[in-house]
Amino acid sequence: MAAIQEFEIVKSENSQKVCAHTGFTLWFTGLSGAGKSTISEAIHQEFLKRGIKHEILDGDVVRTNLSKGLGFSKEDRDTNIRRIGFVCHLLTRNGVAAVSAAISPYRSVREDNRRLIGNFVEVFVDAPLSVCEQRDPKGLYKKARAGEIKDFTGIDDPYEPPLNPEVICRTDQETPQESAEKIVDKLRELRFIEW
Amino acid sequence: MAAIQEFEIVKSENSQKVCAHTGFTLWFTGLSGAGKSTISEAIHQEFLKRGIKHEILDGDVVRTNLSKGLGFSKEDRDTNIRRIGFVCHLLTRNGVAAVSAAISPYRSVREDNRRLIGNFVEVFVDAPLSVCEQRDPKGLYKKARAGEIKDFTGIDDPYEPPLNPEVICRTDQETPQESAEKIVDKLRELRFIEW
Numbered sequence: 543m544a545a546i547q548e549f550e551i552v553k554s555e556n557s558q559k560v561c562a563h564t565g566f567t568l569w570f571t572g573l574s575g576a577g578k579s580t581i582s583e584a585i586h587q588e589f590l591k592r593g594i595k596h597e598i599l600d601g602d603v604v605r606t607n608l609s610k611g612l613g614f615s616k617e618d619r620d621t622n623i624r625r626i627g628f629v630c631h632l633l634t635r636n637g638v639a640a641v642s643a644a645i646s647p648y649r650s651v652r653e654d655n656r657r658l659i660g661n662f663v664e665v666f667v668d669a670p671l672s673v674c675e676q677r678d679p680k681g682l683y684k685k686a687r688a689g690e691i692k693d694f695t696g697i698d699d700p701y702e703p704p705l706n707p708e709v710i711c712r713t714d715q716e717t718p719q720e721s722a723e724k725i726v727d728k729l730r731e732l733r734f735i736e737w
Numbered sequence: 738m739a740a741i742q743e744f745e746i747v748k749s750e751n752s753q754k755v756c757a758h759t760g761f762t763l764w765f766t767g768l769s770g771a772g773k774s775t776i777s778e779a780i781h782q783e784f785l786k787r788g789i790k791h792e793i794l795d796g797d798v799v800r801t802n803l804s805k806g807l808g809f810s811k812e813d814r815d816t817n818i819r820r821i822g823f824v825c826h827l828l829t830r831n832g833v834a835a836v837s838a839a840i841s842p843y844r845s846v847r848e849d850n851r852r853l854i855g856n857f858v859e860v861f862v863d864a865p866l867s868v869c870e871q872r873d874p875k876g877l878y879k880k881a882r883a884g885e886i887k888d889f890t891g892i893d894d895p896y897e898p899p900l901n902p903e904v905i906c907r908t909d910q911e912t913p914q915e916s917a918e919k920i921v922d923k924l925r926e927l928r929f930i931e932w
Contacts, residue, residue, distance in 0.1 A: 595831050607823040608803065610816060621805060628802040629824055636790050636833045 560593030562736040565634040567659045571646045572667030573696045575674035577713035578643040584722035596639035614693040620651050627655030634659050647695045649702040666707040669714045671696050755788030757931040760829040762854045766841045767862030768891045770869035772908035773838040779917035791834035809888045815846050822850030829854050842890045844897040861902040864909045866891050
């Protein structure tokens, strides 16, 4: 994975100083409400600043455009996450920074995606369930506790935390900007981005 | 669509003379057996020769990786084609040449994809039904005629030919290489590729 040698030099009219980069996938995983979308928005700004070509595949975009009709059974979740992995794979091998921000609760499918994609950076967006449940930005925990939603990750469906993620963001202890900076530091260290 | 100004200069170790290009989608449409996969293989060689970054999404790749579980009803076909369109859109706006080689029988969804993607080159892979049926490379027409497959395009499901395709390949009258050259000429004329 001689990342630096494969850097692309991209002409840009908007920025005089674009950041050389190779293709990679930034794979967020974590409970609903842990902060995946918030951090990916901060990352979007960091990438924009550097002229890094990227695509953010967050849960809602994916459910609309790739996975309409899939439910939340283990099989359907796996299909959904593999499908996101396939798209990230296509983007990554064409020099794009793909960002996945879906819960992706099961370890084995994340590992399959890691093997498929190669340049794979797993970010564990970690906050205690009690904190996520208190935030409850979409009111989903409330519905899950009331039994109105079944198979909800963390309540009546398992979440399997990564064993060796490249980055851990403790969103109950750090700001989204601090999390984004940790991620950028790791990408630089792995030589996926220049600065 | 000032294509040329957005060309990317990509460093390559394998080729001294890569072809500058912008992102676009080459959208093949035509009956089963018309020659979509054969021409896309010829295009793959043309793009390789020029160092043009590309991805080929043929019907089988897509059914496995993006659309497992979808059937052949009008609704499922539309979902399948919109999904391919979404992936082509992501690739195109990141400077990749996306090639779709699915039947895509319905005009309105192809037109929706054209609007979504922008840099869209529709290639009508045209051969009379009788010729496609004689070729029958996968034995599907035989099964459809025997009633073993339902909703088969051209037999008991409609095929809506494009009204204004950028390229028409009459595969009963020209070789795959001739078809590929017509397509490359059109891409050059549209200034999506340099040579």
